[in-house]
Amino acid sequence: MNKKSESRLPADLPIALSANPAINRFVDLLVTPLAGLIEEEERAQLRAETLLHLEALIERYQRQGMDENAATRKALKEYGDADEGAETYLDQWFNGRQPSWLLQKVGHGNLVAFAWFALPQVLYVLLVHLRVYLPSPAYAIPLRPADVRAVWPEPLPYPEGSWSFAVAIGFPLLAPIIVGTICGWAIPVGAARSVYHALMPLILYSFVMGALFLPNTEGLLYALFQVVFWLPVGCLCAHLSSKLARKLRLRAYARERERLLHL
Amino acid sequence: MKKTISALTNYLRGNTDLLVLSVLRDGPNHGYGIAFEIERRSQDVLKFKLNTLYPVLHDLERNGLIVGEWHVVEGERPKRVYAITEKGATELAAKFETFQTFSQAVLRVAGNGHEQEV
Numbered sequence: 435m436n437k438k439s440e441s442r443l444p445a446d447l448p449i450a451l452s453a454n455p456a457i458n459r460f461v462d463l464l465v466t467p468l469a470g471l472i473e474e475e476e477r478a479q480l481r482a483e484t485l486l487h488l489e490a491l492i493e494r495y496q497r498q499g500m501d502e503n504a505a506t507r508k509a510l511k512e513y514g515d516a517d518e519g520a521e522t523y524l525d526q527w528f529n530g531r532q533p534s535w536l537l538q539k540v541g542h543g544n545l546v547a548f549a550w551f552a553l554p555q556v557l558y559v560l561l562v563h564l565r566v567y568l569p570s571p572a573y574a575i576p577l578r579p580a581d582v583r584a585v586w587p588e589p590l591p592y593p594e595g596s597w598s599f600a601v602a603i604g605f606p607l608l609a610p611i612i613v614g615t616i617c618g619w620a621i622p623v624g625a626a627r628s629v630y631h632a633l634m635p636l637i638l639y640s641f642v643m644g645a646l647f648l649p650n651t652e653g654l655l656y657a658l659f660q661v662v663f664w665l666p667v668g669c670l671c672a673h674l675s676s677k678l679a680r681k682l683r684l685r686a687y688a689r690e691r692e693r694l695l696h697l
Numbered sequence: 698m699k700k701t702i703s704a705l706t707n708y709l710r711g712n713t714d715l716l717v718l719s720v721l722r723d724g725p726n727h728g729y730g731i732a733f734e735i736e737r738r739s740q741d742v743l744k745f746k747l748n749t750l751y752p753v754l755h756d757l758e759r760n761g762l763i764v765g766e767w768h769v770v771e772g773e774r775p776k777r778v779y780a781i782t783e784k785g786a787t788e789l790a791a792k793f794e795t796f797q798t799f800s801q802a803v804l805r806v807a808g809n810g811h812e813q814e815v
Binding site: 464476479480482483484486487489490491512513514515516518519522523525526527530 | 728729732746747748749751752753755756759765774775776777
């Protein structure tokens with residue numbers, strides 16, 4: 435009997451096709467969402483192992499007297515949902531055992547989201563510092579203060595015709611959209627959850643800073659704005675961009691699979 | 698009994714690697730064999746969805762706690778056989794000790810009340 439052992443996937447099992455089309459469909463559904471993140475070799479290993487495991491289960495049920503269809507259905511049910519399996523695999527790969535204590539405690543996704551959201555947070559707090567401690571520029575809006583307040587009510591800070599005011603207003607509006615999108619791109623699984631976890635301590639910090647800036651209300655307004663705008667918009671953008679990144683990965687994998695089939 | 702098994706799934710989630718390493722401590726095995734062995738040793742109580750097994754196996758391999766090797770025998774289905782490493786054995790001992798301390802403590806607290814009920 436010819437026997438060989440190798441650590442890599444045997445060359446004659448490049449994409450491991452089964453004679454049972456239901457199994458092929460299932461393993462495709464399982465490994466497709468991993469494309470672009472997990473190395474090709476590892477994906478091929480998982481595909482082949484799952485396929486062989488399912489075939490062994492079907493064989494076992496057939497020996498117990500089931501026909502092929504019933505055995506296939508039972509084996510697939512026992513294996514579990516393919517999408518859920520792919521999510522679990524990605525979660526384990528991304529958030530599983532980590533090389534450092536900090537990553538292990540905080541979670542990889544949470545740390546990535548925190549690092550990205552801490553950047554605009556630091557920049558904005560610096561900007562608020564500048565606006566609180568530096569003298570305000572001369573009044574440069576061609577409207578009477580009462581007319582301005584009619585469209586820009588209190589407690590919003592009184593508008594100024596300065597670059598720092600434009601940044602103070604524009605920056606918090608754009609930051610959660612841009613950073614949330616980046617987070618969704620960088621965190622393949624549970625991106626919105628990670629953004630939520632990262633924003634909580636940052637918002638708490640904003641409230642503390644805002645209280646220290648009183649009677650100037652810009653800091654507290656910023657903290658409130660983070661609760662009502664940054665939190666939902668950041669999570670939504672992270673979720674949507676994570677979905678988009680997944681869609682693009684699937685498209686890339688479809689091309690790769692076509693190439694493998696034509697080899 | 699069915700309710701008991703589905704309730705156990707939650708407890709299983711955090712302990713799959715302990716179960717896998719325990720099976721591999723007794724000798725190399727493949728995914729199918731590991732799942733079968735866990736089921737057999739637990740007398741069909743620990744039946745988990747298999748889609749959680751391979752993420753754990755590959756994670757353990759990525760971290761050097763187990764090593765996988767394809768065994769190809771003519772006329773048989775190829776198998777990827779896993780074996781525990783020295784690092785894996787050390788981790789297993791630590792995990793087992795933690796689990797034992799935890800489960801004994803839980804039993805001391807919860808078991809007391811149940812004995813009184815009986």
